[in-house]
Amino acid sequence: HAAAPAAARTRTPVAIGHRGVPVQAPENTLASIDRAARLGVRWVENDVQRTKDGALIVMHDTTLKRTTDVEKRFPGRAPWRIADFTLAEIQKLDAGSWYDRGFAGERVPTLKRYLQRVDRNHQRLLLEVKAPELYPGIERQLVTELRRAGWLDQDHVKRDLVVQSFSAASLKTFHGLRKDVKTGFLGAPKVSELGAYAKFADQINPSHRSVTAAWVRAVHTVKGAHGRRLEVSAWTVDDGDRAVELARMGVDYIISNAPHRVAEALAED
Numbered sequence: 001h002a003a004a005p006a007a008a009r010t011r012t013p014v015a016i017g018h019r020g021v022p023v024q025a026p027e028n029t030l031a032s033i034d035r036a037a038r039l040g041v042r043w044v045e046n047d048v049q050r051t052k053d054g055a056l057i058v059m060h061d062t063t064l065k066r067t068t069d070v071e072k073r074f075p076g077r078a079p080w081r082i083a084d085f086t087l088a089e090i091q092k093l094d095a096g097s098w099y100d101r102g103f104a105g106e107r108v109p110t111l112k113r114y115l116q117r118v119d120r121n122h123q124r125l126l127l128e129v130k131a132p133e134l135y136p137g138i139e140r141q142l143v144t145e146l147r148r149a150g151w152l153d154q155d156h157v158k159r160d161l162v163v164q165s166f167s168a169a170s171l172k173t174f175h176g177l178r179k180d181v182k183t184g185f186l187g188a189p190k191v192s193e194l195g196a197y198a199k200f201a202d203q204i205n206p207s208h209r210s211v212t213a214a215w216v217r218a219v220h221t222v223k224g225a226h227g228r229r230l231e232v233s234a235w236t237v238d239d240g241d242r243a244v245e246l247a248r249m250g251v252d253y254i255i256s257n258a259p260h261r262v263a264e265a266l267a268e269d
């Protein structure tokens with residue numbers, strides 16, 4: 001007998017740019033998604049939070065310290081929480097120089113401008129509601145902003161948008177407001193708990209370290225909120241060999257700081 005061939009992959013996972021392409025441009029900026037577009041990266045991930053005066057902006061940390069020059073500009077305002085600064089103050093900050101002088105003058109994007117740019121670039125968006133416990137009511141506000149920006153039109157909703165969060169409570173609230181939008185739960189629930197998450201989520205999005213082939217198979221047997229099988233979106237994978245391993249386990253999306261490299265490794269496998 002000839003040896004049985006290794007299980008062939010039926011589909012190639014989609015690479016998602018984690019906060020844009022942070023190996024080439026400052027995270028969560030317009031420059032970063034433009035870089036993704038130039039590299040042919042179709043899906044980008046971001047993080048959404050709220051300013052003191054109620055504007056939704058794109059940033060990962062809950063303070064402005066790491067990814068802007070806030071310490072220099074507002075030295076007396078430690079710990080520089082996003083929620084303690086107005087949008088006008090935040091828009092004075094430089095969100096590029098910390099990364100590289102070539103990006104000096106890059107601004108913290110409002111969600112509104114970010115959505116416009118994703119649209120212009122013909123990209124798709126995995127939008128993370130970051131630390132929603134700090135921003136009561138952010139889900140309803142997000143729905144309003146997405147609607148005003150045209151992102152709740154049915155073509156966008158079907159193709160181009162997934163809303164994710166580490167907070168099951170926030171995701172449930174969002175799903176309750178807009179049942180048509182796809183959602184992803186960030187975490188790796190036990191197989192016995194998947195059914196509960198599937199009531200309000202279409203994706204289960206774990207750290208790649210907790211992924212096994214058996215777990216992915218189990219996730220795929222469950223129907224998500226929109227009646228199709230739950231998908232798996234694993235983060236954060238910058239190594240091509242690891243991406244190929246995850247692809248062979250059946251992962252649907254791979255979130256990466258170097259999504260162009262991951263896409264190349266997957267295409268070669």
Ligand code: G3P
Pocket residue numbers: 018045047060128186235255
């Ligand atoms: O998209 C997954 C990933 O972004 C979750 O972790 O801390 O980078 O937001 P974090």
Ligand code: CA
Pocket residue numbers: 045046047128
């Ligand atoms: Ca994120």
